[in-house]
Ligand code: HEM
């Protein structure tokens with residue numbers, strides 16, 4: 001083996017290297033969440049501009065063509081790698097303590113940190129539903145079929161109609177709580193895994209991580225809440241829906 | 244005070260073990276936890292039963308021998324305190340206390356509360372050394388050492404290798420121990436020649452021994468009798484990353 005291949009293999013096989021990759025894929029997924037949230041918040045644009053903003057944004061993304069597919073494949077690959085490494089680490093960590101304590105106790109590990117594999121698994125289920133719901137239109141074809149006056153996919157009204165179903169809105173809210181819990185540990189943890197923490201930065205990054213996790217979860221949950229509370233209404237400005 | 248002790252009893256490494264309950268009346272609160280077990284053991288011997296096997300040596304908090312998990316916490320409830328320095332005044336009359344061996348695949352139980360921690364020795368042998376010339380002692384202060392680095396190195400060097408970090412970690416990970424050993428040498432000028440090879444070798448030995456990975460839950464730091472900070476783990480990761488990309492040329 002060449003020295004380069006050797007050191008890459010050693011890095012990938014090691015627990016430290018695996019954790020670094022876990023942190024990098026987690027960070028990339030967080031980057032996606034931030035961009036996704038920024039896009040979604042256009043749903044809340046005041047002055048009746050939201051439908052136009054949202055539908056134009058969606059059309060623009062769809063118009064990216066091959067670039068969109070590159071981004072989608074990259075995102076899927078990152079997600080799959082994160083999950084594969086999560087499974088590997090969780091299995092390795094379980095195997096490291098074959099006999100459990102009769103008296104289990106936890107001194108300071110946070111709730112979020114102890115439920116990473118559980119919250120991650122819920123995220124997978126949520127993502128599957130979310131794709132079937134809004135990206136592929138399997139669950140509510142009648143919402144997915146909406147088009148606006150300009151013939152664009154009427155994403156605004158699809159989202160409003162989707163979140164007017166109470167069970168769906170509640171489900172999304174719960175899923176966002178779970179994502180927030182995952183990130184309440186994940187964000188601070190990734191700084192440490194990447195070797196960027198020190199005694200001066202530690203508390204700051206930990207608290208910043210929790211704050212960003214809360215902001216992300218609340219930000220995403222804002223949209224179903226806004227629909228349920230009637231703050232966001234179906235748009236009538238888009239004539240000829242359902243064409 | 245009167246206590247009930249639920250202790251893990253296991254005759255040999257390959258024998259099955261179980262929790263056995265003992266009534267321990269008349270415990271003096273000035274006794275250390277180990278002295279309390281000594282008293283119980285005397286009574287067991289008088290009754291013709293096998294005493295509880297446990298490890299101890301210095302009984303003054305510096306050797307790291309006294310490995311046991313007390314009510315789910317290695318070295319018991321007092322922060323920065325080894326079991327031998329833990330006093331019975333921290334318990335109440337009528338308490339039921341669970342005493343178990345350190346649990347990790349890499350620390351197999353040999354008997355009762357005694358586990359085999361030689362995995363730590365092998366990690367140490369993989370990199371816990373520096374190269375120096377023999378002969379006359381070098382001039383004192385011939386090598387300048389940055390003050391901050393020397394403080395941080397001494398903090399890391401406080402590790403007594405007791406293994407409580409492994410015992411408390413949800414993943415039985417040895418990262419805090421390894422990070423302390425890697426850091427205390429690599430922070431100092433004397434540790435520079437082997438700096439990168441050291442972290443690569445020690446981490447790889449740690450992995451081969453079957454310890455888990457770090458999930459940054461900081462349980463290790465909470466139970467470490469020497470209060471070693473988890474920031475050393477981040478520091479080790481940084482060194483490991485550098486070592487993975489660095490070449491001599
Ligand atoms: C929106 C998607 C997700 C994001 C943004 C995300 C983010 C993160 C971050 C930032 C970390 C911290 C990495 C570190 O400790 O260095 C992490 C850890 C983890 N993630 Fe995710 N994650 C996501 C989805 C998932 C999924 C689907 C799973 C599936 C099981 C999962 C399982 C885990 C586990 C088990 C850990 C802890 C690994 C360990 O410390 O050993 N995550 N995640």
Ligand code: FES
Nearest residue numbers: 302306307309327
């Ligand atoms: S017996 Fe030496 S540290 Fe406890």
